[in-house]
Amino acid sequence: MISKVGRAVPKGPVEGYEENEEFLRTMHHLLLEVEVVEGTLQRPESARMFSISRGIPNMLLSEDKSEN
Structure with a gap:
């Protein structure tokens, strides 16, 4: 919960x-x-964390974390 x-x-x-x-x-x-202003999102499938700053989630992956 x-x-x-x-x-x-x-x-x-x-x-x-x-x-x-x-x-x-x-x-x-x-x-x-x-409205989430600061915090994190977590992807359930991979447990990957994405930061939220000033209400905007940063969902870009760095090259070392990309799933290619």
């Missing part, structure tokens, strides 16, 4: 989410109303 935003959010899909008003309100808030 992610709880740093003041609300507990499951890491994966919730069964019956279409009917769960609390879950839908929480997701709406997180996706449309929360």
Whole structure:
């Protein structure tokens, strides 16, 4: 569960989410109303971290980390 935003959010899909008003309100808030100014994003598949500075995520890979 992610709880740093003041609300507990499951890491994966919730069964019956279409009917769960609390879950839908929480997701709406997180996706449309929360702005990350400084921090990091983590890609689940590779655990790679991307920094966020002044609201802009840096998702460029250096040549030594590229997946070519």
